[in-house]
Amino acid sequence: xxxxxxxxxxxxxxxxxxxxxxxxxxxxxxxxxxxxxxxxxxxxxxxxxxxxxxxxxxxxxxxxxxxxxxxxxxxxxxxxxxxxxxxxxxxxxxxxxxxxxxxxxxxxxxxxxxxxxxxxxxxxxxxxxxxxxxxxxxxxxxxxxxxxxxxxxxxxxxxxxxxxxxxxxxxxxxxxxxxxxxxxxxxxxxxxxxxxxxxxxxxxxxxxxxxxxxxxxxxxxxxxxxxxxxxxxxxxxxxxxxxxxxxxxxxxxxxxxxxxxxxxxxxxxxxxxxxxxxxxxxxxxxxxxxxxxxxxxxxxxxxxxxxxxxxxxxxxxxxxxxxxxxxxxxxxxxxxxxxxxxxxxxxxxxxxxxxxxxxxxxxxx
Ligand code: HEM
Ligand SMILES: *[C@@H]1O[C@H](CO)[C@@H](O)[C@H](O)[C@H]1NC(C)=O
Ligand SMILES: *[C@@H]1O[C@H](CO)[C@@H](O)[C@H](O)[C@H]1NC(C)=O
Ligand SMILES: *[C@@H]1O[C@H](CO)[C@@H](O)[C@H](O)[C@H]1NC(C)=O
Ligand SMILES: *[C@@H]1O[C@H](CO)[C@@H](O)[C@H](O)[C@H]1NC(C)=O
Ligand SMILES: *[C@@H]1O[C@H](CO)[C@@H](O)[C@H](O)[C@H]1NC(C)=O
Ligand SMILES: *[C@@H]1O[C@H](CO)[C@@H](O)[C@H](O)[C@H]1NC(C)=O
Ligand SMILES: *[C@@H]1O[C@H](CO)[C@@H](O)[C@H](O)[C@H]1NC(C)=O
Ligand SMILES: *[C@@H]1O[C@H](CO)[C@@H](O)[C@H](O)[C@H]1NC(C)=O
Ligand SMILES: *[C@@H]1O[C@H](CO)[C@@H](O)[C@H](O)[C@H]1NC(C)=O
Ligand SMILES: *[C@@H]1O[C@H](CO)[C@@H](O)[C@H](O)[C@H]1NC(C)=O
Numbered sequence: 001x002x003x004x005x006x007x008x009x010x011x012x013x014x015x016x017x018x019x020x021x022x023x024x025x026x027x028x029x030x031x032x033x034x035x036x037x038x039x040x041x042x043x044x045x046x047x048x049x050x051x052x053x054x055x056x057x058x059x060x061x062x063x064x065x066x067x068x069x070x071x072x073x074x075x076x077x078x079x080x081x082x083x084x085x086x087x088x089x090x091x092x093x094x095x096x097x098x099x100x101x102x103x104x105x106x107x108x109x110x111x112x113x114x115x116x117x118x119x120x121x122x123x124x125x126x127x128x129x130x131x132x133x134x135x136x137x138x139x140x141x142x143x144x145x146x147x148x149x150x151x152x153x154x155x156x157x158x159x160x161x162x163x164x165x166x167x168x169x170x171x172x173x174x175x176x177x178x179x180x181x182x183x184x185x186x187x188x189x190x191x192x193x194x195x196x197x198x199x200x201x202x203x204x205x206x207x208x209x210x211x212x213x214x215x216x217x218x219x220x221x222x223x224x225x226x227x228x229x230x231x232x233x234x235x236x237x238x239x240x241x242x243x244x245x246x247x248x249x250x251x252x253x254x255x256x257x258x259x260x261x262x263x264x265x266x267x268x269x270x271x272x273x274x275x276x277x278x279x280x281x282x283x284x285x286x287x288x289x290x291x292x293x294x295x296x297x298x299x300x301x302x303x304x305x306x307x308x309x310x311x312x313x314x315x316x317x318x319x320x321x322x323x324x325x326x327x328x329x330x331x332x333x334x335x336x337x338x339x340x341x342x343x344x345x346x347x348x349x350x351x352x353x354x355x356x357x358x359x360x361x362x363x364x365x
Contacts, residue, residue, distance in 0.1 A: 030315050034126075034149030039118035042148075043130055049110045050134040058254045061135040062199020063103030068132030069195065069310065070101060071125070073182065074164055076314020078153035079125035082107060082327040085158075095161035100202050104328070107131060111327050124327035125150035129311050136307070139198050141256030142300035146311050151321025154330045168205065172276040172283060182313045184306070190277055190286035191306040194299060196270075197260035198253060200245040203237035206270050211239045224275055226267040233270075246270065258296050265291035 035042040054061055071081040074092055082104060085091040092098060107128055114122045126148045133144045166178055179189045209222035210233055218239060221230045236246050247253030248270050249260045260274075264287050269275040277283040290299050322331055 029317065030147035030149040030312060032145060032147050034147070035118075035122060039114070039121045041117060042114060042122050042126075045113055045117055046110055046127060046130040047134050047137075049113055050106075050131055051138060053106055053109070054135070054138050058139075059200070060103055060106055061139045061254065062248075063101065064106050064128075065132045065135040065195055066199060067101055067103050067107070068128050069192070070098065070165075071128060072310050072313045073178070075155075075160060076153070076316070077125050077129060077150055077311055078314060078316045078321060079123065079128060079150075079324065079327060080153045080156040082124055082128065083156035083330065084328040089156070090158040091156040092158060092161055093156075095158035097161050097165050100205070107327050115325065120323055120325065122323070123150050123152045123321070124324045125152050125315070125321075127327070133307065133311075135198070136195075136256055136303070139254060139256040141197075142304050144304045144307050146308055149315075149317070151316040151318065152324040152327075152330075153316055153321055166273060168208075168272070170273055170276070172273075172280040175273060175276065176280065176283075182310070184309060186280060186282040187286060187302070188306040188309065190283040191299070191302045192310060193274065193277060194260050194290070194303055196248040196274060197256055197258070198249065200247050200253065201270055202242060203244045203246065204242035206233070206246075206272070207237050207239075207242070209272060210234050210237060222272070222275075224267060229268045248274075258290055258293055258299060261287050261290035261293075261299070 050064075067081060068077070071077055071079060074081060081092050081098070081101070083091045083093070085094045093101060093104070107124065110131055111122075111124060111127050114127065129146055129148070129150065133146050137143045166175055170178075175189055176186045179185065184192075209225055210230060212218045212220060213222050214220040221234075225233075232250075233246065237244055249263055250268070250270075251263065252259040260269075263269055264274050264277055267275070269277070277287050293299065325331055
């Protein structure tokens with residue numbers, strides 16, 4: 001009798017342990033180290049890949065960082081920017097405002113490595129978040145620990161883009177209002193705009209400042225843009241050239257530093273939305289303080305806080321999204337049954353097996 005009940009007790013303990021294991025994987029929020037158990041090498045794999053990719057092509061740091069910010073600001077950090085259009089849906093990436101986005105293949109190649117190491121475990125939205133923070137780290141910016149556990153969304157509509165994106169001519173009031181929709185402040189705007197210390201913009205993004213600014217003469221340019229810088233930019237972007245890429249921070253375009261704030265303070269902010277930061281008291285004060293700073297610690301610490309806040313916008317938790325196999329397409333409906341076992345289904349099977357054994361044993365005894 002005693003051995004029977006202890007065998008039963010042991011099985012019950014197994015079942016209980018399995019049950020207790022479930023809440024850990026159904027955690028409703030992002031958390032630091034969400035892949036500690038399911039894919040402990042995930043963050044290291046992303047960092048190694050990004051290091052290798054940027055060693056070959058340093059210019060890809062900017063595109064990856066921007067991809068992440070656009071994803072988060074467009075309905076949440078759920079990887080919707082990565083989805084391709086389909087026969088019956090035009091995706092966010094194909095909206096006119098997003099045509100300049102680059103770096104999709106960087107995300108795809110990192111995801112491919114993760115699918116080899118831990119199939120079906122790491123979401124595309126987390127790959128993008130980790131790759132973006134590594135862009136900052138590898139360009140000599142701060143290392144930013146970020147929570148993970150985002151899941152991927154299945155909606156991506158070009159129609160969502162224009163109403164939810166900063167317009168090319170947006171005023172600082174527009175930008176502050178846009179950020180406020182995500183509970184981000186004017187300070188977050190000033191801090192996150194500091195990302196423009198790396199990367200490049202197409203001539204199309206700022207040539208309206210260089211030519212025909214007053215609508216009646218091609219010789220007119222934006223009077224708030226430094227005259228010498230205007231001349232330099234006209235050399236780089238001839239009238240009508242929309243495609244050439246120009247450094248956002250000409251003094252140090254591949255280094256994450258205070259250069260952006262020095263540019264903006266000196267009337268050399270490339271985009272009108274950069275220059276606009278001088279037109280609001282809070283954002284202006286931040287720009288001028290960082291332009292004058294002798295060390296980057298304050299900006300780096302601020303950037304880390306604002307970046308983590310941005311990285312939490314609209315995240316999908318365990319119940320709401322999926323772990324895409326390929327970042328550019330939603331999983332096919334059949335993926336669930338034909339896919340290698342996920343953590344969740346592994347748990348479910350274990351649990352079912354334990355319960356069946358308990359029942360079977362109880363009947364036998
Ligand atoms: C509210 C504000 C923002 C506006 C209006 C804005 C606008 C732009 C524009 C127009 C470009 C040039 C795109 C092109 O011509 O290809 C650009 C590039 C970039 N943006 Fe922003 N941005 C904003 C916020 C952010 C944030 C929050 C981040 C990241 C934290 C970011 C990171 C970047 C980077 C890294 C690039 C360079 C991309 C490349 O090298 O391809 N931006 N941004
Ligand atoms: C993962 O490990 C790190 C480092 O030990 C720890 O800080 C973090 O809380 C862990 N996360 C989870 C979800 O276990
Ligand atoms: C998504 O679109 C890109 C660019 O057109 C293409 O290279 C990629 O193969 C597409 N993804 C899939 C899974 O078809
Ligand atoms: C879109 O087309 C796919 C096949 O390409 C189909 O499976 C899906 O049901 C369609 N969705 C809608 C909303 O029409
Ligand atoms: C902003 O904060 C309010 C109050 O805390 C909250 O109800 C709302 O969901 C938040 N919005 C976003 C987009 O996070
Ligand atoms: C941003 O993060 C800081 C520090 O974690 C927090 O105190 C603050 O409330 C966050 N702000 C928003 C808008 O989420
Ligand atoms: C401005 O320059 C463009 C391209 O060179 C030219 O086609 C256009 O006629 C010019 N417009 C004016 C008002 O000079
Ligand atoms: C536009 O700018 C040109 C060149 O700077 C100037 O000659 C002209 O008077 C301006 N026209 C208007 C309407 O401001
Ligand atoms: C523009 O360049 C000229 C010649 O290099 C220089 O004398 C002048 O001070 C510069 N102006 C500004 C506003 O930087
Ligand atoms: C930088 O600091 C100096 C001295 O405190 C001040 O005169 C100057 O206006 C400041 N410049 C900016 C851009 O804030
Ligand atoms: C997309 O995700 C939503 C929310 O999780 C879900 O209700 C819906 O069934 C999904 N649609 C498809 C086609 O997978």
